[in-house]
Each structure stands twice: as structure tokens, then as C-alpha cells.
Amino acid sequence: MANIYDVAKAAGVSPATVSRALNGGSVSPERAARVQAACEELGFRPNRVARGLRRQRSDVLALIISDIENPFFTALARGVEDVARASNLSVVLCNADDNPEKEAEYLDVALAEHMAGVVIFPASVTETDVTALLDRGVPVVAVDRAPESAAIDTVTADDENGAYAATRHLLDEGYRRIACITGSRGSAAAMERLRGFLRAHREGDAPRRRPRVAYADFRVRGGYQAMNDLLDLPEPPDAVLVTNNLMASGALEALHGRGLRPPGIGLASFGDTHWSHLVEPALTTVHQPAYEIGRSAAELLLQRREAPDTAPQRLILPTRLEVRGSSRRAADSSPPPARKVETRVSHPETGPRQWARLGRPDAAADSATAAGSAAR
Amino acid sequence: MANIYDVAKAAGVSPATVSRALNGGSVSPERAARVQAACEELGFRPNRVARGLRRQRSDVLALIISDIENPFFTALARGVEDVARASNLSVVLCNADDNPEKEAEYLDVALAEHMAGVVIFPASVTETDVTALLDRGVPVVAVDRAPESAAIDTVTADDENGAYAATRHLLDEGYRRIACITGSRGSAAAMERLRGFLRAHREGDAPRRRPRVAYADFRVRGGYQAMNDLLDLPEPPDAVLVTNNLMASGALEALHGRGLRPPGIGLASFGDTHWSHLVEPALTTVHQPAYEIGRSAAELLLQRREAPDTAPQRLILPTRLEVRGSSRRAADSSPPPARKVETRVSHPETGPRQWARLGRPDAAADSATAAGSAAR
DNA sequence: TCGCCACGTCGTAGATGTTGGCCATCGGGC
């Protein structure tokens, strides 16, 4: 492939002039045109590897998550990539599977590749060490949890209020023995959600008894077992808040196994809304703004790239309660249309539910078109 | 950060010896040990950018798909990344949104970055042009469709037999007016699936009338509208085969809107099985081996990297029919356990359904554990 | 009118960090 010397020769200028012409240096219009013409004629594309070596930084950023097959991360990844693309950056995808060693390997690669930045969902608050990156001036933004090793930008969802709203909703529907299936005590998100759940129980009209809490592992099987354990209690709950999408899937499976459905049992969960409006029993969900979290994380990264020495920011994005399923008080045979609730403001929903989250920038007119993607 | 000269100085050898010590050249054990020690002391990591420049190829491969938010691509991406990681490669993720221009930009980047290879789901059979990559010796593997511009390795699912099995199943259940909602005529996969659907109708016990086919756009809204159109016919179908997961979501939405469910209407679809066992009406699905397609594509890429001049391969992976929902003939109030059918061999299913596809290599004992990932 | 200075433009050379080719050296076996 043609290199910058070939172009220089063809345009009758020096390589430096070609570089300046392409990267916004001061070049006379006449020469710039000659360079432009030579580039097109030779099909010249600057070698990004050589550029990266010389400039000491690449146009690639790393996204380290636990598993792209989790729809939460899927939407997050899309948010990151959309922002990156707008700045001519590429995204490398790293599935660390919640394994600190695997994660450390990827962090090493990010360092060795001189990457432009890292967006990370830390596998562990204590073990994840990003100081090597920071020392080298590579910006790092954490999602959901902040590693202890350093103070860095963080983006989170408003887990506490989301859990509060969902619990409040179950209480309003008349459920009185509400349990919570949450994640391990090591997860900040799990604790936040539990906090919101408990806060709703401290209000005036809530039952006085202490609500039951099951700690599972944020995985399908964990949700399945926790739900079965709860249902086996001598006094089983009449409603359950499940704090992530995978466990919700397992919990639903358990309910299916026993033929339980509302209004016999109330169910609310955190998670995405791809399919939760289609399942039975209908699932009220705390929608997490995964796409927006990804966007924000990438934007913080770009900001920090420009201004490395500003104080770390902590961003908390609002969640949204999507209410579905028949109310216990007004037991209705046909499912009512979903309502979306954000900070207690509700508005009706029209048309078929979209597969993708709303708010993609290019999805203004018809979000299904932009979001849907094609085949399969 | 320390470079190879620092290490050489610290170890008392030349930079070339350091390079050989790290890359498997012939170095005396004594010096190799000194180099090793120096590396660790200085925390030396070879600069992958410089290495890429010198070696004229990088350790990164591109995955160009239409949208990572589609679970099919999500599983595919995971398959690609697992194989890549085992060979110390990284994966950059590119969402082309079925837009040939966006796709061309990403192909350009792959060229400019001297990437190790490209796995692509072509946005268009006619417009997608990968010859520039091939000319530069960059291996390209196509998934699902083969671009016309060149003969390259391809990996596909056995769409035709999958559609046949699903249609056969609906016929066996006693449905007689089965319609098909498929994708645009431009998609090879859509045509393959339609072919299987029609083949099942040509068998002895099938109804003589010509089955109705709706061409939609492989998107949620397309499935919703197509289903509504079918139901508005004077003689609506009593069962429908939907040929992708997004349209299936829309079709289900339409059925919900009319309160229809089996055995009043039969439904089968292509797609993933994350949630299809939880929805109502229960969805019989043609499981596509997305993860395995990703693995195979990446493996073909690595093979071609080693042996560039072998003839292009065409790989077709089997699909699997996952039967659910009450049979029309033996109308059963409680849903029977799912059966999995592959080439007409069925085996019973136990335990809660897993979120992730089976077959992840490290998921032997408990696939939920490996697949589940953590928080959210 | 001449000279100096400032500015815009351009070319040369060097730097980025690694690897591989080439050659020299050394030691052992025949």
C-alpha cells in the first residue's frame, strides 16, 4: 500500500507537507490540493499503527465488562461505541467474566497497546488495579462500581431510588409480605438496591414486620434457587423484588414451575425491557439506562482525555419504573397498558413496545427502525 | 514505561537478545534468566504498537456486525472473542447498522490498522467490498451471507432444515393454515428459511393450498405489522412461522394485543432462547448456534492466517428445534417440559433453563455459572 | 530605498520501540 513518501513524491512535496496537509497543519492551498489529489490517486490511507507509535497514543479504547451476553452490557457497549465512533475511535471488547485475573490481562493489553482509554465494569472493588494505566496517563472510567485502587470517574444508575420505586409500587398494589432477592454483599449496586427496598418499608403504610432478604449471586441459577427457597418458607412472600435481569429469569422459571402468577404473587425486577413485557407473569421492571451509562462513560473518557487533571466525577443516571401486569387491587383479566414512571411521573405508552431502549440519537422518528438491526 | 533498551541495559545484553528471549529465539538459559529478571524488575511490557509496525500485522481482529444489541450477534461476538483470546488476539467491535457506508468506514479502519483479520456480517451482498482487505492479505470470513465481491470463507446456520423442522412441527400439531413471516428477498438467510417452510408444505400430509408468505424487514415493527396484516385477512392463518427473533417479538406483541394464544394460534420462530421459554404464548424456537458460528468464524480466520492460499470453505452448522407450548392435539392445561430436537432426535430437559447458550467450553459443570456473569 | 523583523511555509532529520537479516564469534566434533 502507498505510504506517505509515495504521496509526497507524486505531489512533488515533502512527506512532512503531506502529513500537515492531512492533519491540519499550515499548508498553501495549492499544495494541499496537489496532496489531496495524490492521496486519492494512490488510495493512500495513513498507517494507523505507525501514527500510533509516533504519537504515543492510539485511537482505540477498551471496554472491559463481565459478559457481553448480558443485555445490560450489550446496551452499554452500544452506547460506548456510538460515542467513540463520533470521535473516530474504535472499541475493543473484553469479556472478563468477573475474573480479576482475566481482567488484569486485559488491562495489561490496554497498557501495551497504548490505548486511548478504558471503560471498565470492575470485576472486584478490591482487586481491580488501574493505577498502572493512570500512571501512564490513560484515562479510566468505571461503571457501576469504583475500584478502591484510585479515585476515577464513575457512572452509575440511581439504584437506590429505582428499588424504592419498585417496592413502593408493590406496596401500592396491596402486597404486604414482599421479599427481596439481591446480589452479593460485595456489590455496591446490590447494596444500593437493597437500601431502596428497605427504605420503602420504613414508610408509614408499610407492614411493620422486617422484610425477608435473600442474597444470591446475580445469576440465573441463583435467582431460581432463591425464589424456590422463598416459596418453601412456612410463610412465603406474596411479592418479590429481584435486583437483576438474570436472577429475574431464574425467578420466573421457578414461578412457572409452581404455576404461580399475579395476583397470587407480585413480581418486580431490575433489568432490560427487551422481553419483560412479553413474559407471563408480566414483569414490572426498573429500567436501567444502560445505553446512556455507556454514552456518559465514553463522554467522560473523552473529556478526561482533553483535560486530564480535573477532579474525578461521579455521575448517577435516573432509572425508570415500567409498570405492567394486573393490579392486585383492581384485579383485571386483560393486562392494562404499561405505564412508565420516572420520579413518580407517569405517561401512557402507545404502539408496540420497542426492542431497543429509547434515546438512541439517530432513532428520533422511529426507534424500531434504527434499533432493530437486520437479519436474525 | 520501560522499553526494550532499558531492559537490555539492565540485563547486560543487546535489545535483540531481549526480543529473542521474549519471542522464543535461541538464547542461552543464563541470559534468558537475566532478561526475565530485568523485565520483571522494570515492569516491562513490549509495546504492541511498535511490534505491530515492525511485524506489519497487529494482534487485533475486527468484528463487523449490524447491531450488538441483537442477541444473535451478542452470542456470535462472544464466540469470536473466546477464540481470539485463546490466541492472544483482541477483538474490536463494529456496529455497522446494516449501513454499507458505515461498514465501508470500518473496513477502511481494519485496513489502516493492519488488522489480523475481519469477521463480517455483510450489510449487503452486492455493495460490501472486501477486496481491498484480501489484496493486502488480510483474511476475511463472512457470516450468514457471502459478499459477491470475492470468494471467501463463510459460516452459516442450516436455515433451510431449521425452518423445515419448525414447520413440520406445526403441521404435526394439527395446524393447517400456516403462514410465514420472513425477511426481505435480498437476504440469503430469509430465502433459505422460506425454502424450508415451503418444502414442509410439499409433503404428503400437508394442506394442498399454497401457504401465505409475508415479507417484512427483520425488525420488531415489521413483525408486528406483518402479524397484524395476517390476522386481518378474511381467512387468517391458524399458525405462523417467524424467521427471526426481532420480528418474533413484534409478532408476539400483536398476538397480545388481540388476546390470542395457543391452541388458538400456533407460533414458531427463529432466534435465541434467552427468554422464549418464559413468554406467553410459549414460543417454539429454531435455536441458531450463534456462539458456535462465532467460534467457527474465528477459527477459520486463524486457519487462513496460517495458510492463506487454501480454497475458501463454506461451513453450515446445524440448528436445533426447541419445542414448547401446549400441543393442539393433546390440549394440556399445564405447559409440558420443553423438548429439544436436532435432526429429529429429541431428549428431555431438566432444571431451570439457562440464560446462555450451551456449549461454552468453560461451562462444563454448570453453564449458568460460567455464562451468567455478574451484576445487573 | 534599504534593512530588519515577523510570519507563513516547507524540508530535513530524528524519534517512536520492536524485530529480523546479516555477520562475527565461539565451541565442539570429525
Added chain:
DNA sequence: GCCCGATGGCCAACATCTACGACGTGGCGA
């Protein structure tokens, strides 16, 4: 003594960007 293999050092190459210096021109003051 010769040859061969193993080992290791030097140098160049990969393709780009940028610091520095040079050159020309135009303006302005003397």
C-alpha cells in the same frame, strides 16, 4: 584444521509525526 551449529550484537526497516532550521516575502521604520 575445518566445518557446522548455536548464540548474540549491530544495523536497518517499519510509517508516521514533529522540532528545528531555512527560506522567502511583505510590512514597516529609519
